[in-house]
Amino acid sequence: MSRAFVRETEGGEAFEDLPDRPISPHTNFVTPAGLEQIESEVARLQAEAAKLGPDDKADTARVTRDLRYWTTRQGTAQLVETVAGDTVHFGSTVTVLREDDTPQTFHIVGEDEADPHKGSIAYVAPLARAITGKSVGDVVEVNGHDVEITAIKVG
Structure with a gap:
């Protein structure tokens, strides 16, 4: 096959295929501080994404991937309030x-x-x-x- 018909990777196109971060199969229990951490990460990534330009392909791919992860985690978060007790439990x-x-x-x-x-x-x-x-x-x-x-x- 002639090289003329083979698509070469240009610029940052190789970064467009970053694999998604794995999502745990376990229930996404979070403490109040954990939920705050997730919300903070989503806000930080949204702000970072807004600052990226069309030439920032690698950063855009990374931020988009991470934003998908944290948005999913935010959507599945189940807040568990800690309660007093005599036994060990979440929190x-x-x-x-x-x-x-x-x-x-x-x-x-x-x-x-x-x-x-x-x-x-x-x-x-x-x-x-x-x-x-x-x-x-x-x-x-x-x-x-x-x-x-x-x-x-x-x-």
């Missing part, structure tokens, strides 16, 4: 004692707001699943290791 801040006697405290949140380095884990994480519904003093096994719940707080 709880939990302290556990690991087998090596190291305490670890974390907040159970939605998938998009989870950041283990900042002390929050997704409600679908193995540790969160293992301790949900449990109380102070309960010991559970997570990935072959025991953890004891030593404190539960709301928020």
Whole structure:
């Protein structure tokens, strides 16, 4: 075949086919802070999109893809208000004692707001699943290791 009849990628056309960000199959539970984070991200991306010009093909593709993701997440978000209780649930801040006697405290949140380095884990994480519904003093096994719940707080 002659090269004259083969379409070459020009400029930023290769960026037009960015794959969508994967959407979790789990229910999109969010804390009030998580919903605020999603809304803020949508607003930021809309503002960024408004500033892009026709020559900003790569940035347009990225922003459009991310805006699709966050708009979808905003539309499926199910706000869960935290309530006081004696058991671990979505929105709880939990302290556990690991087998090596190291305490670890974390907040159970939605998938998009989870950041283990900042002390929050997704409600679908193995540790969160293992301790949900449990109380102070309960010991559970997570990935072959025991953890004891030593404190539960709301928020």
